[in-house]
C-alpha cells in the first residue's frame with residue numbers, strides 16, 4: 001500500500017522532496033517540563049493533565065518556510081509505505097521523548113483507515 005501525506009496548512013498531498021513530517025522539539029521540551037512539574041504519585045500523564053501532546057504534522061517546505069528549524073523532521077519520501085512506517089517507528093522508539101508525542105495516534109489512525117490523518121492509504 002502506498003501512503004499519501006497531507007500538508008496540515010494547505011490540506012493537499014506532499015510529493016517527494018517537497019516537505020516533511022515533523023514535530024517541534026520546543027513542544028517536546030515544554031511537555032517534559034509540564035510532566036516534571038506535575039509529577040505526582042499517581043503518575044498522571046500530560047494528556048491526563050489536560051495538555052495536548054506535541055503534534056506531528058505534515059508540511060510543505062513552501063507552506064512553512066523555516067518550519068523545520070528546531071524540529072525533528074522526517075522527509076516524506078521516507079514514509080511512503082507501511083514498511084517505511086515500521087522503520088521510522090522503530091527508529092523513533094529509541095527516542096526517550098516519543099511517548100510524549102502523538103506519533104502513536106497517527107499510526108493508529110492510519111491502521112484504522114482514518115482518512116483525516118496525516119498518513120492516508122492510496
Ligand SMILES: [Zn+2]
Nearest residue numbers: 007010060063
Ligand atoms: Zn502545504
